[in-house]
Amino acid sequence: MMAWIESTGLATWVRESPSLWAYPTILTLHTVGLGIVVGASAVVDFRLLGFARRVKPIDLSPLFGLMVWAFLLNATTGVLLFIADATTKSRQPVFYVKLSLIFVALWCTFATRRIIREETPDASPASASSPNGARLAVVSLLLWAGAITAGRLMAYM
């Protein structure tokens, strides 16, 4: 199955094309998408931890839409990078660690969005710095850092 995926025309192009528009561009977009997803998520998380108190958490909610688009970019480029080397990547435990961390981190992001949206617009700015929000923010930051670490370790383990 993995060998077949790897032998498809698309996978072969990603793996063997000498063009800068193939592997290097896909990997670059994967990194840019990562920057946006985790960057936007970190902005929200740090707000919930008490940074930039003058910003109302609800005003940050458009960032979630941005995260979705950037995540779709990363899911797409991630699949392309995976299929190019499917037999190896599918056997790497650290790859499944990475996917699990991303899955739980996404759940945290949705939970954070719920907390922020449930806040009434005229509530005091400090209200979304609830203990729950702050705890979720710490977990989210750790999960994304772990996912990035696991992803980077795929080159070594």
Next chain:
Amino acid sequence: MNLRRWIEVGSVAVIGMVGLTAVPAIAHHSAAPFYDATKKVSAQGSVTRFLFKNPHSFLYFESSDDKGQKTEWQIELGPAASLTRTGWTPETLKPGTAIKAEGQPSRAEGSHGMCCAKITKPDGSPIVAGGRVTEEQQPPR
């Protein structure tokens, strides 16, 4: 210490750790976990296989010593996209091509791997000339 202070201290610690692992600017990531940069190894032989691919290419060649004992070597190279800039193609090193290579030995016990190798024809002349970048060493970038 309050939460914010912890975050500041933690962030500085993480940035510091990343700084400590700084790698030579030419390398996309360090080869040090796999290859020993303090040692050199060299061999001469004929190409058996050339995997021209991203993110790393591999060149296999076979050398033989005075007693006829054969050794298969594996050289880890840069991505297809970078090798192309030196003028190399998948056809540049066909099986049977005679080469000479000097590089850093693999840390794996009993293996015959090298990276960051300077690969030339047996007489020391370049494999190909006239690429967009000079063919020098091929680090696993």
